[in-house]
Amino acid sequence: MFKRHFNLAVFLSLGWLANTALAGEITFYAHENMQGREVTLREAVSNFNDIGFNDRASSMVVSSGRWEVCQHAEFRGDCRVVEPGEYPNLFNLGNQISSVREVQGRRGGWRDDERRNDRRDDGAPVVLFDATNLRGRPLQLRSDVADLSEMNFNDATQSIVIEEGNWEFCVHRDFGGECRVMGPGQYRNLDRNFYRSITSVRRARDGGYGGRDRDRDYGRRDGIELFSQAGFRGDRLPVRDEMRTLAGVNFNDRAGSVIVYSGQWEFCQHADFGGQCVVFGPGRYDRLGNLDNQISSVRRVR
Numbered sequence: 001m002f003k004r005h006f007n008l009a010v011f012l013s014l015g016w017l018a019n020t021a022l023a024g025e026i027t028f029y030a031h032e033n034m035q036g037r038e039v040t041l042r043e044a045v046s047n048f049n050d051i052g053f054n055d056r057a058s059s060m061v062v063s064s065g066r067w068e069v070c071q072h073a074e075f076r077g078d079c080r081v082v083e084p085g086e087y088p089n090l091f092n093l094g095n096q097i098s099s100v101r102e103v104q105g106r107r108g109g110w111r112d113d114e115r116r117n118d119r120r121d122d123g124a125p126v127v128l129f130d131a132t133n134l135r136g137r138p139l140q141l142r143s144d145v146a147d148l149s150e151m152n153f154n155d156a157t158q159s160i161v162i163e164e165g166n167w168e169f170c171v172h173r174d175f176g177g178e179c180r181v182m183g184p185g186q187y188r189n190l191d192r193n194f195y196r197s198i199t200s201v202r203r204a205r206d207g208g209y210g211g212r213d214r215d216r217d218y219g220r221r222d223g224i225e226l227f228s229q230a231g232f233r234g235d236r237l238p239v240r241d242e243m244r245t246l247a248g249v250n251f252n253d254r255a256g257s258v259i260v261y262s263g264q265w266e267f268c269q270h271a272d273f274g275g276q277c278v279v280f281g282p283g284r285y286d287r288l289g290n291l292d293n294q295i296s297s298v299r300r301v302r
Contacts, residue, residue, distance in 0.1 A: 024042070024102045025041070027063065028057035032059045046074050058094050068101050071096050130156040157197075259285070263301075271297050
């Protein structure tokens, strides 16, 4: 009898320890940047339909614990393990989360490799990572790569470190599609246009894009140039100074692509820099996403 009670006591104690070991907290928000309706969870939810939040989460805060968030109910589909921190947007899992549970291990998370620095060769001028915040699997680059699929890294990049030089990152192979030049620094969270979308990389020469005759003025010209169609086609509008409204030059809500020759420029949806605004650095933007045919004011911010 004593042995049976002892075993029961041990079982209950182990159960209590397991529950205390998994005592995390995670909060989901209906909008990006931790805005909108929120729901806080302290235990697993196998189907967000049960809490009226299916496919609604756009940002989250992990207060404690390590959580697995999944695209489908019953922890199926694309799943990521996330650690404590703020996640102002969820990228490819935004508005697609249907189940979540706290876990003790890791499996392909946004922040899944704290030993990154142990494996990184500081001699590489560029290092790509397949997770945000310079974590995950690294890829060291010392020369141009026309197709990252040959290195099993196509559309995988989520953050970047550039140790030296200016580098051009493009969304298509052979340096096609939308491209952007980035200088030395840490890029811990790529924007939507380049998040898991980079296919080719090369060093930018003469301050601009290597090997493109039509871009030979890049880095030597000031300001920006707006185009009325995607792919740098249609009417053109060079801009060198702040413009509080593009209506006066007959270019309001017309821009379909942009080249930034120098500086950091802010592009806004409404006149007087109102509405949604996005800052672009030097580079070629052959499509403007949410700002396509919606730009009404521009100004240099740096």
